[in-house]
Amino acid sequence: MPELNDDELRKLFQKAGHEQAPDALHPAIMEQVMGTGTAPAVKPLIAPRQWLWVVLVLAAVTALVWILSTLVPHDAASGFTSPLHLDLSGILQALQYSKWAAMAMVLAFALTLVDRMLSGAHHRASH
Amino acid sequence: MEQRMDHADLIQRILSGESRAFGELVQRYQHLVYTVCMRVLRNAEDAEEASQDAFVKAFRNLSGFTGGSKFSTWLYTIAYRSAISRARQRRTNTDPLDELVHQPVAAAPSDGLHRTDVRHYLNQALEKLTPEESTILSLHYLDELSVEEIVTITGLSASNVKVRLFRSRKRLEAALNTELNGEARSLLLNDA
Incomplete structure (x- = not known):
C-alpha cells in the first residue's frame, strides 16, 4: 500500500480533531486564577535575581579598587603606573572619595524602594 | 494578524x-x-x-x-x-x-469511519509511538505548526525535529496499518 503523504496525514489528524477537554477544566482553572491573588500586571523593575548580579558587580568593583589602591605607592612622586602605562591614581582617588558616586548609589537605592512600593500598591489595588 | x-x-x-x-x-x-x-x-x-x-x-x-x-x-x-x-x-x-493497559482494538468496519472512530484508531496508533513523537506529529499535522515553532516548544534542534517527524510518520503509518489490516488510507480518509 502506498504510504500516506503529508496532506493525507494532515487530513487524518484534522478529521480526528483535538481531544475534548473535560467540562471541569475551565472552572477549575478560573477558580485557581481568581484565587491566586497574583496580579501579573506590574513587576518591580529590578528582580531579586538581578539584584544578586548588582551586588556581585559592586563587590567585584570594590575589591578591584581596594586591591589597586594597595598597589599605589603613596609617596611616589609620579603616581602609580599600571602595566598598561596608564596613570590610575587619579581615577582610584575619585572612586574612593567621590561624593557623586555615593549620591548616585543612595539615589539608586531610593528609586528601587519607590519602584517596589509602587508595584506593591498596584498589586493590592488589583485585588 | x-x-x-x-x-x-x-x-x-x-x-x-x-x-x-x-x-x-x-x-x-x-x-x-x-x-x-x-x-x-x-x-x-x-x-x-x-x-x-x-x-x-x-x-x-x-x-x-x-x-x-x-x-x-x-x-x-x-x-x-x-x-x-x-x-x-x-x-x-x-x-x-500501573502502566496503561491498552484496550483491545475493535475490528475495523469495512467502510469509512466516523470522527470518533478515526480519533480512536489514531490515538491507538499514536500510543505506539513515544510521547515526544506523538506530540511532534500532533503539533505539525493537527495544529499545523512549523518546524521552527516545534523547536521553540520542545527545545529540540531543527534537524532533530525533522528527523523525528520523518521517523514518527513512518511508525505511525505502520501502526495504523497494523490496526486496520493494511487499509488505513481507505478507511481513515474516506469521508463517510
Whole structure:
C-alpha cells in the first residue's frame, strides 16, 4: 500500500480533531486564577535575581579598587603606573572619595524602594 | 494578524487587573492545551491536571509574554513543559505495573469511519509511538505548526525535529496499518 503523504496525514489528524477537554477544566482553572491573588500586571523593575548580579558587580568593583589602591605607592612622586602605562591614581582617588558616586548609589537605592512600593500598591489595588 | 491584535487586547485587559478576561483565553485554548498534555501523558486525569498547571503558570507569567512569538506557541511551550514535568513526577511515583493497559482494538468496519472512530484508531496508533513523537506529529499535522515553532516548544534542534517527524510518520503509518489490516488510507480518509 502506498504510504500516506503529508496532506493525507494532515487530513487524518484534522478529521480526528483535538481531544475534548473535560467540562471541569475551565472552572477549575478560573477558580485557581481568581484565587491566586497574583496580579501579573506590574513587576518591580529590578528582580531579586538581578539584584544578586548588582551586588556581585559592586563587590567585584570594590575589591578591584581596594586591591589597586594597595598597589599605589603613596609617596611616589609620579603616581602609580599600571602595566598598561596608564596613570590610575587619579581615577582610584575619585572612586574612593567621590561624593557623586555615593549620591548616585543612595539615589539608586531610593528609586528601587519607590519602584517596589509602587508595584506593591498596584498589586493590592488589583485585588 | 487580526487574531494577534485580539490577543494583545485580551492580554492587556488581563494585565491591567481584569483577571476574568483570562477565561476567554482558557475557552479558546483549553482543547489545544489538553491535547498536547494528553499526547505526552496518555492519561485523562494527569492531562487535566497538567493543563490546569499550564494555564495557571501562563496567567502568572503573562507579563513575560513579549509578543515575540505567537501566543499559541508560548502557551504550547508552557503546556508541553508542564506535561513533561508531570510525566517525570509520575515515573518516580508509580509502580511499573500501573502502566496503561491498552484496550483491545475493535475490528475495523469495512467502510469509512466516523470522527470518533478515526480519533480512536489514531490515538491507538499514536500510543505506539513515544510521547515526544506523538506530540511532534500532533503539533505539525493537527495544529499545523512549523518546524521552527516545534523547536521553540520542545527545545529540540531543527534537524532533530525533522528527523523525528520523518521517523514518527513512518511508525505511525505502520501502526495504523497494523490496526486496520493494511487499509488505513481507505478507511481513515474516506469521508463517510
